[in-house]
Amino acid sequence: MTTENDIYNFAYLDEQTKKMIRRAIFKAIAIPGYQVPFASREMPMPYGWGTGGIQVTATILCPSDRLKVIDQGSDDTTNAVSIRRFFAKTANVETTTKTEQATIIQTRHRIPETALREDQTLVYQVPIPEPLRFLEPREVETRKMHALEEYGLMHVKLYEDISRHGAIATTYAYPTQVNGRYMTDPSPIPKFDNPKMDQMPALQLFGAGREKRIYAIPPYTDVRSLDFEDHPFEVQQWESACALCGDDQSFLDEVILDDRGERMFVCSDSHHCQTRQEQGFHGSQMPENHAGGLQEKHDG
């Protein structure tokens, strides 16, 4: 009898494709921040839904891996759920929502709050891998600029921010220079997460499916966020702490509560928030005796 596992090769992609992508990944790791072109495949989902990240994950995935998928920090949004189910089905690997238990974490738009370890790999989904693209539309020209390290243009963008808004108003996809060489787009993560990329013990892989590029930041690599001497790099700050777990150090999402302007701020990293609630922390919207209440609702 034919089972689902016979229909798909392990982790969906055929072995030749994985070999091709592995080569690209090796090259990417060897040249930190350099965008390696690869023959991106059609995936059973539209571009923009993480086809690049999925191909990277499918290539590095082993049967013994434990996979976590997050979208905007959350384990239970559509994109995260469908990609997690995709790999549960095609690779039959164990999945988890716990950051510290995962060996591979595929992410869109966030880096988990929990510090990552050497034995973990972070896979980013990237829409536009070229940080210079919006300033210089020609691919031939941007490649030349990378080759000759002509990065003055990137500062033009930051200059423009300051002259318009009085401060560097770029808050996501904040340009970084990797290993003192390549100008690299960190994918649309908030700039809050940029400092986590610097000297991170985990391997960071970036896949852009539509643009057909893979790049990497090896463990313990310098990642510097660009700035001006008189306008240094700063991360976002909030006036309030998380309304559920009371954390004032994590990245917060604004949640509208009603049509009268009521709102609350909660951790964007859902696993981080739940862990803290289970540990007994609580925020303004969550009385002490209700700690862990959200978790129960999900289970019901």
Place this chain on the structure above:
Amino acid sequence: MDEPIMAVEGLTVKYGSHIGCKEVCFDLYPGEVLGIVGESGSGKTTLLNALHGRLEPSHGTVKYRTRMGGMDDIHAMGEPQRRLLMRTDWAYVHQNPRDGLRMAVSAGANIGERLMGVGWRHYGRIRDNAVGWLEDVEIDTERVDDSPATFSGGMQQRLQIARNLVTNPRLVFMDEPTGGLDVSVQARLLDLIRTLVAEKGLSVVIVTHDLAVARLLSHRLMVMKSGEVVEQGLTDQILDDPQHPYSQLLVSSILQI
């Protein structure tokens, strides 16, 4: 300084079997303005492109005196070095300012781009410099944060000049810098270019089909026809006493009011 800043020998550019420009020779000295005149399709722009390395010549050499003092063949040097020259020591003023400006960013960022390209990383200083240059090219300094798309044609052209001169280049290439401007704006721009050239001691290669512009700006003239230089000499000499039949035709074609 009696040594030429640029020496061109036997410069020939072919497009297949068709000739772009043929056997062009000249020396350009520091502080000198060389005008290249001729009708459309006579090879003026081809020559200009070959001079700054954008076009590879079929044969012939273009040598440039670098700040180190040596004469380097610009087509033999590596592309990184040529691009560095292009960003620092040279300037290129396009006929259409939109080709030379970044229309999506403010005037200040346009002027600051070259500075940031050579490593300036202090916002305040870059902006002060931009404001200073706006004053130099007679643009209201209040408009430093405005997009060049909101500028008039003459202002855009002056902004393009400021953006190019901010790194104190020594050699400026200009391709019909006054084309498309009305006469009063043109007069003001010519005045500005003349002042800047004199103040900064720039060497300029200027391509124009407008003999009045050539008369005002250039010290020496080269007349081109069908890719060849038919006559060259001092501007006044050529315009007042043209020798070659084509130069005579060109001079006699100037409209009189």
